[in-house]
Structures are given as structure tokens and as C-alpha cells.
Amino acid sequence: MKKRTSGGRWLFTLLILLLVISLMPLFMMFFTSVIPQGDLFHLITERSLLDFESSPIYLRTKMKTIGTRNFELKELQNRDNKVLSITIEDPGKEYGVAAFTGDNDMNLVGHLSLYISAPENSQLYLGLKDINDVEERIPLQTITHDGLKKLRVDFEPQQFETVNIGHISQIQFIIAPPEDALGRELIVDDIQSKLKFPTLSNFITVWKEQDFARYMFNSSLISLVVVLGNLLFCSMVAYAFARKQFRGREILFSLVLATMMIPPQVTIIPVFILMKNLGWIDTYMALIFPFLVTPFGIFLMRQYIEQLPSEFDEAAYVDGASDFQIFTRIIMPLSGPAMAVLGINTFITIWNDLFYPLVMTNSKSMRTVQVGLAMYQKLNQTDWPRMMSASTIAGIPVIIIFLIFQKQIISGLVEGGVKG
Amino acid sequence: MIFAFLSPWLIIFAIFNAFPIIYSFFTSFTDYSGLNPEMKFVGLGNYIKAFQDEVFLKALGNTLIFVVGTIPFTTGIALLLALLLNSKRLKKNGIFKAGFFLPSVISMVVISTIWIYLYSSNGLFNTVGSFLGFQMEARSWLASPKTALLSIMIMDIWAAFGYYLILIYAGLQNVPEQLYEAARIDGATNTQIALKITLPYIRPTLFFVIAINTIRSFQIFSEIYTMTGGGPRNSTQTIVHYLYQVAFRQFDMGYGSAISYILLIMIMIVTLIQRYLLRSDPV
Numbered sequence: 001m002k003k004r005t006s007g008g009r010w011l012f013t014l015l016i017l018l019l020v021i022s023l024m025p026l027f028m029m030f031f032t033s034v035i036p037q038g039d040l041f042h043l044i045t046e047r048s049l050l051d052f053e054s055s056p057i058y059l060r061t062k063m064k065t066i067g068t069r070n071f072e073l074k075e076l077q078n079r080d081n082k083v084l085s086i087t088i089e090d091p092g093k094e095y096g097v098a099a100f101t102g103d104n105d106m107n108l109v110g111h112l113s114l115y116i117s118a119p120e121n122s123q124l125y126l127g128l129k130d131i132n133d134v135e136e137r138i139p140l141q142t143i144t145h146d147g148l149k150k151l152r153v154d155f156e157p158q159q160f161e162t163v164n165i166g167h168i169s170q171i172q173f174i175i176a177p178p179e180d181a182l183g184r185e186l187i188v189d190d191i192q193s194k195l196k197f198p199t200l201s202n203f204i205t206v207w208k209e210q211d212f213a214r215y216m217f218n219s220s221l222i223s224l225v226v227v228l229g230n231l232l233f234c235s236m237v238a239y240a241f242a243r244k245q246f247r248g249r250e251i252l253f254s255l256v257l258a259t260m261m262i263p264p265q266v267t268i269i270p271v272f273i274l275m276k277n278l279g280w281i282d283t284y285m286a287l288i289f290p291f292l293v294t295p296f297g298i299f300l301m302r303q304y305i306e307q308l309p310s311e312f313d314e315a316a317y318v319d320g321a322s323d324f325q326i327f328t329r330i331i332m333p334l335s336g337p338a339m340a341v342l343g344i345n346t347f348i349t350i351w352n353d354l355f356y357p358l359v360m361t362n363s364k365s366m367r368t369v370q371v372g373l374a375m376y377q378k379l380n381q382t383d384w385p386r387m388m389s390a391s392t393i394a395g396i397p398v399i400i401i402f403l404i405f406q407k408q409i410i411s412g413l414v415e416g417g418v419k420g
Numbered sequence: 421m422i423f424a425f426l427s428p429w430l431i432i433f434a435i436f437n438a439f440p441i442i443y444s445f446f447t448s449f450t451d452y453s454g455l456n457p458e459m460k461f462v463g464l465g466n467y468i469k470a471f472q473d474e475v476f477l478k479a480l481g482n483t484l485i486f487v488v489g490t491i492p493f494t495t496g497i498a499l500l501l502a503l504l505l506n507s508k509r510l511k512k513n514g515i516f517k518a519g520f521f522l523p524s525v526i527s528m529v530v531i532s533t534i535w536i537y538l539y540s541s542n543g544l545f546n547t548v549g550s551f552l553g554f555q556m557e558a559r560s561w562l563a564s565p566k567t568a569l570l571s572i573m574i575m576d577i578w579a580a581f582g583y584y585l586i587l588i589y590a591g592l593q594n595v596p597e598q599l600y601e602a603a604r605i606d607g608a609t610n611t612q613i614a615l616k617i618t619l620p621y622i623r624p625t626l627f628f629v630i631a632i633n634t635i636r637s638f639q640i641f642s643e644i645y646t647m648t649g650g651g652p653r654n655s656t657q658t659i660v661h662y663l664y665q666v667a668f669r670q671f672d673m674g675y676g677s678a679i680s681y682i683l684l685i686m687i688m689i690v691t692l693i694q695r696y697l698l699r700s701d702p703v
Contacts, residue, residue, distance in 0.1 A: 008509035015504060019519045022578070026523070028544065029534045039537070041547045233428035240425035256429070259437045263639055263687055265660050266680045269447065269673050270440035273454060290436040293429045323421050352527035354642040355660075359668055370529045374646045377533050384537050395530040402525045406518045409525065413583070414590045 029395070032388040033202055036108040036195035039384045043197070049099040049112075049171060050191040052082045066174055067095035074187075076148065083148070083189040088119070091181045096125075096174030097188050103131055104168045107201035109155045114173060115189040117148040119181035126153060127172035130164040137174065148187055155193075166205060202389035206376075210386075212393050214365055215372035220397075222284060222357075222368065223350045226291045230346045231339050234297030235305070239327050241298065242305040243313065253302075260295040264356060272359055286360045287368070291350060297342050300415055304338035305331060337408075344405045345412040348398055369394045448677035455671050466678035476679065479650075479657040482569060486576075486658070487637045493577045495629055498584035503618075505585075506592045517589065521582040528579070528642035535575045536562065536647055562648055565655035572643055572656055580636070584629045591625030592618070624698055631694035635687050659683055 031040055038044035050063055052073050065071045065086055072085045086095050106128065118124070120143060127137035138159050157165045171193075175186055206212050240246075241253055271290065272281075280286040312334075313326045321329070332339075357368040367375070373394045380387055402409060423430075448466055452459040470476045501520060505513045523531065538544040539561040549556040557564065561571040595618060603613050641660040644650055650657040650665065659679065667676030 008511070011504060011507060011509050015501075015510075015516050018501070019516060022520055022582075023522065024544075025531075025534045025538060025578070026526075028538065029530075032537065039540075039542055040544075042542055236425045237429040240422050244422050244425070246422050252426070255433065259433065261687070261691060262437065262441065263635075263683060265639060265641070265663060266444060266684045267437065267440035269454070269667050269676050269680065270443040271436055272668070273443075273673070274435070274440075276454075290432065293432045298429060323425070327425070348525055352525075352529075354527070354529050354645065355664070358645070359664070370527050370642075373533060374529050374642075377529075377536065377646060382540070384540075387533060388537065391530045391533045395526050398525055398527065399522070402518075402522060406521070410517070410521065410586055413586055 029388045029391055032384055033392045034198035034200065035385050036197055036199050036201075037385060045195045045197050047193045047195065048190070049101065049193055050084075050097070050188075052084045052189060061100070063097055063099050065095070065097055066172060067093050076187075079148070079189075081189070083115070083187050086186045086188075088177050088181045088184055088186065091177050091179050094125075094174050094176050095186050096127075096172055097191075098127070098129070098170045098172040099191055101168055101171055104171075105201065105205065106155065106165045106168045107157055107204065108195045108199055109193045110196040111155050111194050112153040112171070112192065113194065114151055114153075114191040115148050115187075116143070116151050116173070117146070117185075117187040118143045118175050119177050119184045119186075120144060120146055121178040122175040122181070122186075124151075125172075125174040125176070127170075127174055128160060128163045128165075128168050129170035129172065131167045131169050132164065134163050136160050136163040137172070143175070148189070166209065202385045203393065206386055206390045206393060210372075210376055210390065211364060211367075212369065212372060212376075212390060215367050215369040216393065218284075218287075218366065219351055219369040222287045223347050225284075225288050226350045227343045227346050229288070229292035230294060230297045231343055233293040234342060235301045235332060235335055235339065236327065237293060237298045238301030238305050239331050241302045243310070243331075244323075256295045256298050260299065268356070268359055275360060281360060282362045282366050284366075287357055287366075291346075294346065297346065300342050300412065301335065301338055303415065304335060308334050340405070341408045341412040341415070344401060344408050347401065348409070351398055444677045444680060447674050448681050450674045451672075452674040452677075453671050454667070454673035459674065462674065466675045467682070469675060470678055470682060475654055475657060476659075476662060478654045479659050479662040482656060483638060483640070483658050485569065486573060486640065487634050489570075489573050490577050490580070490637060491630060491633050494581045494584055494633055495626070497577070497581045498588050498629070499626070501581070501585050502588040502592055505589055517586065521586050523579050524583040524586075526579075529646050531575065531579050532643045532646035535571075536560070539571050563652060565652045568648055568652060568656045572647060576637075576640070576643065580633070584633065587629050588622060588625055591622040594625075595621040627694050627697050631690055634690050638683060638686055638690075 028040060035043055036045060037047075052059065054062075056071075056073060059073075065084075068086060068089060070087070072087075073082045074085045075082055084097060086097070088095055112126070116124070122143045124140045124143055125137045126140050127135060129135045140153060171191070173188065173191070177184070177186075241249065241256075275281050275286045278285075280289075308331070312330050316326050316330055352370065353368075354370045354374060358371050358374070361367055361371060364372075373390055376390050377387055447459070449461060449463060450459040451462050451465075501516075504510070505516055510516075540546075541557075541559050543560075545561060546556045546558075561567045599617050600613060603617060608616070639660050640658045641664065644656055644658050644661040645664070648656045650661050660683065663676055663679045663683070666672050666679060
């Protein structure tokens with residue numbers, strides 16, 4: 001007896017291990033979607049914006065000075081690296097340094113840091129310039145110390161109102177020196193940005209800037225309408241097949257079963273031509289209409305309705321109820337469990353499909369989330385954090401539905417499977 | 421009255437199943453472009469062209485490699501895990517069933533995107549490989565004609581086995597408990613029980629799993645479209661992806677229809693073989 005339980009424990013441990021390995025790709029997707037830059041094995045949380053070790057000519061491509069074009073690269077006595085030094089020639093002007101950042105998403109930045117030495121009582125500003133050349137600055141603090149010190153600037157995007165925080169091309173540190181500062185110097189070194197980790201900003205970027213909000217809306221609308229259509233129409237048809245005697249019933253039902261076996265790729269060309277002639281290409285109609293009734297749904301609902309006790313509808317029939325009343329008042333309310341299975345499975349099938357919506361849509365605004373993700377992925381080959389955020393967005397509705405309704409999903413699968 | 425209840429299906433069936441099947445059969449004998457309404461009858465030309473078209477033959481070959489290369493693993497892993505989950509020693513197996521099945525409900529585009537990342541030059545496989553001391557190529561596994569198809573096959577085994585695990589597990593539930601007990605009383609060994617009781621009972625399920633696995637492998641599209649676009653140098657080209665390119669990129673719908681009919685015939689053959697094997701089954 002004891003041996004048996006220990007065997008159970010081994011088996012349990014082994015299965016847990018296999019499960020973790022098997023779910024590893026999904027874990028990697030989630031983790032990568034919240035890192036600011038790089039990938040899971042080359043996580044970038046810190047970026048050097050400027051240090052001053054390179055030649056002045058090279059530095060001119062990475063930065064510019066503000067207030068004057070003249071600057072000096074110095075080696076200080078107690079530091080073994082070079083610093084930038086700007087001499088204040090006119091205390092009425094502002095002086096500073098602007099680091100070129102290309103196209104930088106400042107939503108990822110947690111804080112900035114730099115070494116700075118400026119005349120006492122200088123007012124320090126942080127300025128940002130976006131790719132549309134809009135500039136904005138916020139006051140930081142008054143310099144109260146003399147000598148080179150490290151300064152940490154916590155970055156809060158909401159302090160900026162006019163610049164486009166997602167696309168910053170320059171980060172500027174500017175001082176307004178006091179009146180008595182003539183001939184003194186501003187020294188700057190080692191400007192760095194520390195990135196936020198974990199961050200949700202990849203999701204926000206993908207959602208807002210890459211049209212995933214629109215894709216998700218399209219996918220949700222299409223899936224929901226198709227689900228509702230299936231719940232109503234499949235049970236109607238199934239009711240006729242399950243409860244009514246009519247000529248050709250068996251032949252028609254075997255046609256239903258036969259269409260389950262026709263691969264969608266075989267009908268796609270004529271359906272495409274048909275949609276083109278109807279003017280439905282790139283419309284919701286094309287993506288919804290053909291799926292309002294599915295043979296799988298009819299099959300599933302018929303199986304279920306057939307085994308419902310027929311006393312209720314017979315009694316209703318005797319009382320003079322019409323077929324329509326029997327269907328809506330008796331059959332539909334009793335079919336809840338089968339409808340749940342049908343609805344959830346239909347949702348997942350429609351949500352996940354790529355082939356059909358890819359063929360039937362041209363414009364960006366009509367893409368479903370699967371088409372949108374496939375296209376986005378082709379254009380952003382190595383931006384892993386954003387690509388994984390986009391995948392998470394496209395995958396998460398189905399994952400959540402699965403976690404809630406796994407019983408119905410599995411039973412739909414087994415039901416659909418048994419038919420052979 | 422009955423017609424009113426059947427009409428939703430009759431309409432959809434007529435427009436989107438019956439008409440397309442016939443129309444597509446007809447266009448497969450023409451040079452229809454889809455853009456230009458004129459078409460010329462070309463007889464069996466498109467079918468002959470297919471079997472002389474190097475890319476189509478390559479796609480057919482890749483599809484067959486895919487079927488032969490993945491099915492033993494998907495079915496094998498699924499069977500093994502189903503047997504483990506069915507073990508009396510395991511008190512609760514719900515979490516495992518759900519966990520192993522989870523990848524099967526996620527869309528192939530999402531899965532492909534994740535695996536592009538895992539296969540990338542800095543991805544999981546290269547990182548783990550270098551860590552274990554292997555000489556890894558400094559590029560994505562999908563970029564080399566030698567490894568691209570294999571990479572997609574490995575991904576598909578991962579993505580699909582959970583689905584078959586659930587089917588086989590359901591099949592195992594059909595084996596009557598008394599049979600096992602009776603066999604144990606008669607002193608049967610575990611191997612004998614597996615071969616004489618379990619296997620015959622789940623044989624129909626296994627045939628079904630293999631058939632549906634084959635049919636699905638014939639229809640591979642999303643992963644090819646997302647991961648490689650059929651490349652490099654057609655090394656991952658498959659029938660449905662080629663059909664997509666021919667019909668909707670080159671707008672050769674006549675030829676595309678012929679390819680779709682070849683696919684339909686292949687799928688029907690598999691279905692018939694499965695039916696035949698099941699019919700001869702004693703259980």
C-alpha cells in the first residue's frame with residue numbers, strides 16, 4: 001500500500017515536470033511581453049544615452065550642446081574618464097546638452113541619471129523633443145551643490161503634455177545659470193536611462209499605435225455574431241432533424257456530415273469570387289455570413305436534442321402549440337448545456353482562424369486580430385517584447401475562456417471526435 | 421414548416437458548400453484568373469501542370485515528410501501521456517488534462533509568433549544549445565533550408581499532441597473496468613493487459629486520431645504563412661500554402677482549383693482508408 005502512494009507521488013512529480021516544459025513557450029511569451037527591451041536572455045534595463053569617451057566628431061552625431069557650439073572634453077583629476085565641459089559665456093542665456101535618441105519610447109523609462117556640476121543656484125530643466133520637433137521642458141531642481149555629483153531624475157510621462165512621449169528624438173538637460181556665473185562651467189557626464197521592468201507599456205503601444213484595438217474589435221464582433229447565429233440557427237435545423245419526420249431526412253443529414261469533411265481550402269476560391277461579385281470583400285458580411293450555420297453545430301445539437309425526453313413537446317403539441325413555440329419555449333431552454341459547448345467551440349474556431357479572413361480582407365481596418373498579428377510579426381522581426389505583447393493580446397481571450405470553460409471545450413472536442 | 425426550420429442550413433449549404441464544390445471542379449479545367457471573367461477550357465492541363473510543377477511537387481513532398489515525421493510523435497506522446505493520466509495511482513488529473521491541452525486551443529498564428537522568437541538567433545534554443553556547449557549557428561533556425569521544415573514540425577508536435585491526448589484519454593474511458601480486474605485475477609501481466617485489452621479497445625480511437633492528424637497535416641497553412649512564407653527556397657512550402665500563393669498572389673485560380681481538388685482527393689482517400697480499417701475492426 002505504501003509503495004503504491006509513493007509511486008503516485010513519482011508519477012505526479014514527473015507529470016508536473018512535463019507540464020512545466022510543455023507550457024514553457026507560453027510562459028516565455030508572458031515574461032517577454034513585460035520586459036522593456038531586448039529578449040529574455042538579453043534583458044536590457046539600462047541604456048547609456050551619452051558618455052564622452054569618443055572623439056568630438058563622433059559625438060557630434062550623438063548630441064549637441066545648447067546655448068553654444070563650443071565644448072571641451074576634459075579629464076578630471078579624480079575621475080578616470082572624460083567629461084563634457086561647457087563654459088558659460090553669457091549668464092543671461094541657457095546652456096545644456098541634448099542627447100539624440102533616434103525614436104525613443106519614453107514610456108519605458110523609469111528614471112534618468114547623470115553626473116552634473118553647475119554653478120550654484122542654477123535652475124535645471126529636463127527637456128524632450130519628439131520626432132515632430134515639438135519641444136517641452138519641465139523644471140527639475142535648483143543646483144545647490146558645487147562639484148560633480150550623480151543626479152537621479154524620476155521620470156513621469158504625465159508631467160509632459162504636448163510632446164509625443166512614445167517617440168522622443170532628443171533628451172535635453174538645460175540650466176539657466178545665475179547672474180554671477182560668467183566664465184564658470186557646466187560639466188556633464190554619463191547620461192543614462194534606466195528602463196522600467198516589468199512594464200505594461202508594450203501592450204499600450206501595440207494596442208494604440210499598431211491598431212490592435214481595431215483588430216480586437218473586429219475579431220470580437222465577428223466571433224460574437226457568428227456564435228449567436230450558430231446558437232439560433234444550428235438548434236433550429238437540429239430540431240427539425242431530431243424531432244420531425246420528413247422525406248429525405250437521412251439523405252440531408254448525411255449531407256451535413258459530408259460537409260464536415262470538406263476542407264475549407266477547397267471552397268475558398270469560388271467563395272472568394274462570389275464575395276467579390278457580391279461586393280462583400282473587405283466587409284463584415286464576408287467574414288460572418290458563411291459561418292452562421294455550421295455542420296458541426298447541427299450535428300452537436302441534434303445529438304443533444306434527440307436524447308431530450310419527448311413528453312414535453314408531445315404534450316405541448318396536443319395543447320395546440322406550434323412548432324415555433326415548441327422550439328422556443330421547450331427545446332431551446334432545455335438545450336443550455338449543448339449550446340454552451342457549441343458557443344464556446346464556435347468562438348474559439350472563428351477567433352483563431354487565419355486562412356479565411358486573410359483571403360477576404362484587404363484593408364488594415366478590416367483585419368481580424370490573427371491577420372493583424374501575422375502582418376505585424378512580418379514587419380517587426382526582432383522587437384520581441386512588442387511582438388510577444390501583440391501575441392498575448394491575440395491569445396489571451398481564448399486562454400481565459402479555456403480556463404473558465406475547459407469542460408465544455410473538451411466535451412465539444414470529444415463529441416466532434418466521436419463522429420469519425 | 422419543416423422547410424422554415426431547415427432553411428438557414430439549406431441556404432448556407434447551397435451558397436457556400438454545394439455551389440463552390442461544383443464551381444471549383446469546373447474552374448479546375450480552365451485557365452480562369454479570377455480577375456478577368458473570360459476563361460478558356462484547358463482540359464486536364466492544370467492537373468498535368470501540377471505534376472510537372474517543381475514547386476508543387478516540393479510542396480507535396482514536404483507535406484508527406486510532415487505527415488510521416490510528426491504523426492508518430494504526436495500520437496506516441498499523446499498515447500503515453502493518456503496512459504499515465506489514466507493510471508489509478510493518480511488521484512486528480514484535471515489540471516494535467518487542461519494544461520497539456522491548452523496549447524491546442526491557442527491560435528496557430530500566436531503559437532508561430534512565439535516559436536519564431538524561440539528559434540531566433542538569440543532565442544531559447546540557441547541560448548540553451550550554446551550553454552550546453554553546442555556550436556550554434558548565429559541565425560534563426562527558420563532561416564536555413566536544412567532546419568526550417570524540421571523546426572516547424574517540432575513546433576507542431578508541441579502544439580498538437582494535447583488535442584490527441586484528450587481524444588485518446590476519452591477512448592481509454594471506454595474500456596470496462598471489470599475486464600482489467602478479471603485479467604488481474606487470471607494472473608495476466610501488465611504487458612498482456614496492455615496488448616490484449618487496452619489496445620483493442622482504443623484501436624478505433626487510434627485510427628481516428630491518426631486519420632484526423634493526417635488530414636490536419638495536409639491542411640497546414642497558418643504556421644507556414646506566419647513563420648517562413650514557404651521559404652527559404654521552398655523548403656517549407658506546403659500544399660495549402662502553395663494553393664494560397666497560386667490563387668491569391670499569382671491569381672491563377674484555374675490552377676489553384678486543380679490543386680484544391682488534388683487536396684480534396686487526398687483527404688478523401690485518408691478518410692476512406694480509416695473507414696475501411698474501422699469496418700474490419702472486431703470491437
